[in-house]
Amino acid sequence: MSGDKRVILSGMRPTGRLHLGHLEGALKNYLQMQAEGADCYFMVADIHALSTEYKNPAAISENSRELLLDWLAVGLDPDRATLFVQSEVAEHSELFVILGMLTPLAWTERCPTYKEQQQELADRDLATYGFLGYPVLQAADILLYRATQVPVGQDQLPHVEMTREIARRFNHLYGETLPEPQSVLTASPKVPGLDGRKMSKSYGNAVYLSDGKDALEKKIKQMYTDPQKVHAHTPGKPDQCVVLALYKIYASGQAEAVEKECRGGQRGCMTCKRALLPIVDAILAPIRDQREAWAGQPGRLEQIIQAGNKRAQARARETMQAVHAAMGWEALAPEGRRP
Numbered sequence: 001m002s003g004d005k006r007v008i009l010s011g012m013r014p015t016g017r018l019h020l021g022h023l024e025g026a027l028k029n030y031l032q033m034q035a036e037g038a039d040c041y042f043m044v045a046d047i048h049a050l051s052t053e054y055k056n057p058a059a060i061s062e063n064s065r066e067l068l069l070d071w072l073a074v075g076l077d078p079d080r081a082t083l084f085v086q087s088e089v090a091e092h093s094e095l096f097v098i099l100g101m102l103t104p105l106a107w108t109e110r111c112p113t114y115k116e117q118q119q120e121l122a123d124r125d126l127a128t129y130g131f132l133g134y135p136v137l138q139a140a141d142i143l144l145y146r147a148t149q150v151p152v153g154q155d156q157l158p159h160v161e162m163t164r165e166i167a168r169r170f171n172h173l174y175g176e177t178l179p180e181p182q183s184v185l186t187a188s189p190k191v192p193g194l195d196g197r198k199m200s201k202s203y204g205n206a207v208y209l210s211d212g213k214d215a216l217e218k219k220i221k222q223m224y225t226d227p228q229k230v231h232a233h234t235p236g237k238p239d240q241c242v243v244l245a246l247y248k249i250y251a252s253g254q255a256e257a258v259e260k261e262c263r264g265g266q267r268g269c270m271t272c273k274r275a276l277l278p279i280v281d282a283i284l285a286p287i288r289d290q291r292e293a294w295a296g297q298p299g300r301l302e303q304i305i306q307a308g309n310k311r312a313q314a315r316a317r318e319t320m321q322a323v324h325a326a327m328g329w330e331a332l333a334p335e336g337r338r339p
């Protein structure tokens with residue numbers, strides 16, 4: 001690796017296939033950091049998934065495989081980045097417990113995502129001890145790798161902030177041990193879902209990275225446009241139009257002309273949508289092909305994860321040694337703690 005000193009840790013919960021919002025909101029940054037030669041750790045956050053899916057844990061493994069396939073399909077490269085599974089590196093649970101001891105209850109209770117998620121996932125009982133600790137587990141994930149940068153979507157900023165607070169508290173109590181990480185947002189604008197709300201699996205408004213061309217065509221037909229624009233010659237007001245938003249993201253050179261023609265009554269929504277299909281499909285087609293190629297090699301997938309878990313574990317163990325040493329909390333038997 002180059003002289004790049006940055007250590008990157010990020011993760012995603014395996015709760016289903018990834019969509020364009022993930023690609024623009026986080027994965028683009030993963031790819032850039034990987035390309036720049038930073039020391040990258042990308043984690044399948046399956047314990048975090050358990051915090052909301054604890055009634056159906058069997059689905060987590062299958063979803064973890066799907067997540068890994070999506071990652072490889074977009075170009076995360078096991079030769080340049082460490083891809084691993086959270087639950088398979090036991091140190092996450094260990095550091096989570098330690099950090100839980102020193103994290104004030106009020107920090108977790110006032111975390112904005114705590115109440116938001118409980119409301120959003122009202123069909124599940126999330127009044128649990130583990131769910132309250134969600135950001136503490138995330139802090140453990142990040143601090144375990146002594147990450148300097150955490151590429152995340154906007155919604156995760158409070159968790160990275162709490163991670164910084166927890167690191168500061170640990171360092172204050174036991175001495176400078178854990179670096180405070182920075183969050184890194186992508187430059188790209190938010191991708192709206194088909195209905196104009198934030199793109200999200202739970203809203204049923206997502207374009208998945210694995211969608212075929214036919215599925216994509218159907219979804220583009222459903223996209224929210226200016227509801228007043230009934231004819232091509234009706235002057236449009238496309239400020240909320242999802243189709244225009246996608247032109248702006250994926251065909252920025254054309255977006256201005258599209259908007260002008262729309263406002264001037266020189267363009268109809270049908271034509272506009274038809275022309276968007278090849279533009280978005282050009283993004284998805286190579287991802288779809290790669291996904292298929294990787295899906296045909298389950299043995300290789302297993303090897304990748306095994307190697308990734310091992311590399312992650314080596315770094316995690318170094319950190320745990322530093323953590324125990326800082327705390328002055330030594331094992332009584334030489335084999336008492338893993339080497």
Ligand code: TRP
Pocket residue numbers: 009010011012013045048137138141142150151152156159
């Ligand atoms: N909470 C993150 C999400 O829902 C996933 C996650 C778990 C994560 N651990 C992390 C992200 C550590 C960044 C760093 O998207």
Ligand code: SF4
Pocket residue numbers: 225226229236237238241242243244258259262263267268269270272273
């Ligand atoms: Fe949107 Fe295009 Fe219809 Fe205008 S013409 S409202 S930009 S889909």
